[in-house]
């Protein structure tokens with residue numbers, strides 16, 4: 001049977017992708033940030049996951065106000081890298097895992113979570129920047145990826161509680177897949193940031209670090225946190241953090257092992273948080 005071995009959490013700031021693509025990782029502004037992912041890149045190479053289930057949000061790239069799925073699972077064989085206004089990033093295309101994705105869709109929908117099935121989707125910085133941070137600049141990404149898009153852009157967005165419960169349903173789905181696959185689940189986006197309005201540039205280190213503490217130690221209680229707290233404390237785009245609860249819910253109920261924790265301010269307008277949790 002397949003199993004979930006670990007979860008990875010990371011922010012997805014688009015400027016990080018540009019810094020990497022333009023060869024700026026050793027510049028003083030960027031060096032400390034990329035340094036924080038050195039352990040993670042080695043770890044991922046050793047882990048050799050068979051599939052990454054990557055929870056992310058689309059930023060009005062594949063979707064728009066014309067159609068707003070709350071939860072969308074990618075069941076395609078491959079995904080093109082999106083053009084977000086400056087041409088597609090020079091990164092490999094993303095290979096999918098249609099068999100496992102279809103199995104997860106079947107299981108999770110029968111478990112009462114209504115997913116949208118997506119057979120064609122260009123993937124934006126929400127998905128490619130986490131891959132770049134964890135893999136560097138490879139010729140091809142190390143394994144197939146199942147993109148799982150969550151609406152955190154246009155209200156109403158799903159509650160933390162629903163995201164956490166969905167993670168548990170995803171775990172059950174993976175564990176009932178009839179192939180011995182090592183699956184990782186990644187939760188991406190966040191941490192505190194607000195990109196517009198009078199509070200643009202808002203960063204809340206204390207709140208972010210408390211969020212990391214609680215994500216590790218008391219995810220169930222954290223999942224009860226209402227949206228207004230995210231927005232008030234972590235800024236309007238801080239709401240991206242509800243996606244981390246999906247990945248956390250997919251880990252086992254036993255306390256996880258904290259393999260790596262990193263926090264850095266700023267990257268562009270955002271606080272960057274990063275965790276690797278392993279099932280024990």
Ligand code: DHB
Nearest residue numbers: 013014059267268269270
């Ligand atoms: C920034 C952060 C984001 O999460 C995003 O989607 C776009 C921009 C930023 O900090 O610049």
Ligand code: FE
Nearest residue numbers: 012059189240
């Ligand atoms: Fe974002």
